[in-house]
Amino acid sequence: MRRIIQTLAILGCAAVAASGAPGMDTAKAMDGKALFEEKCAGCHVTKIPQNTATLVAPPAVGITMHVKMAHPKKEDFTAFVVDYVQAPSAEKALCEKETVKRFGIMPSQKGNVTPAQLRAIADYLYATFAKGGHLKMMHEQMKRRFESDQAKYPENEGISEKK
Numbered sequence: 001m002r003r004i005i006q007t008l009a010i011l012g013c014a015a016v017a018a019s020g021a022p023g024m025d026t027a028k029a030m031d032g033k034a035l036f037e038e039k040c041a042g043c044h045v046t047k048i049p050q051n052t053a054t055l056v057a058p059p060a061v062g063i064t065m066h067v068k069m070a071h072p073k074k075e076d077f078t079a080f081v082v083d084y085v086q087a088p089s090a091e092k093a094l095c096e097k098e099t100v101k102r103f104g105i106m107p108s109q110k111g112n113v114t115p116a117q118l119r120a121i122a123d124y125l126y127a128t129f130a131k132g133g134h135l136k137m138m139h140e141q142m143k144r145r146f147e148s149d150q151a152k153y154p155e156n157e158g159i160s161e162k163k
């Protein structure tokens, strides 16, 4: 069981970082893209580096995926981003505890970015990362890793049927 929990933990934002390239459909929402690059990408990289040990925060694809999984509807997604970036906290954080432990809670960006700018940024994130096939691929990867772990620890058999 501990092993399973560890596996789930490393599937957090940091692990997502290692697992895939971000979506590339950035034709729309130029404004949000420029704002994100200016204000957020210094910490949340949009391209996953070879060496993920250099990351100072989960990459853009990781944070987008976590927020999307909790808030799939665009308006809820946007509301979360607008709120969290101005007032982050451990209680609100959607990333796994290990992620928060590794990187610490995000410093509030209040004063550095306006709510209107955050809405544009949220549009950009929502439209660009962790979508469609990419999201599905990550789910598949998580499932495969989970199942192979389960095969090694048969005492946990059946656990993955609980979705």
Ligand code: HEC
Binding pocket: 036, 039, 040, 041, 042, 043, 044, 056, 057, 058, 063, 064, 066, 067, 081, 084, 085, 088, 089, 092, 093, 094, 095, 099, 100, 103, 104, 105, 106, 107, 109, 113, 121
């Ligand atoms: C100084 C580095 C830094 C900057 C700048 C920064 N972030 Fe973060 N952010 C973090 C860290 C570290 C985390 C992971 C811990 C957490 O969830 O608080 C995080 C987490 C997040 C999350 C996920 C929250 C969750 O619950 O999982 C979102 C969404 C986010 N950031 C959006 C933004 C946006 C949008 C900007 C630009 C306006 C931004 N961040 C700028 C460091 C940063």
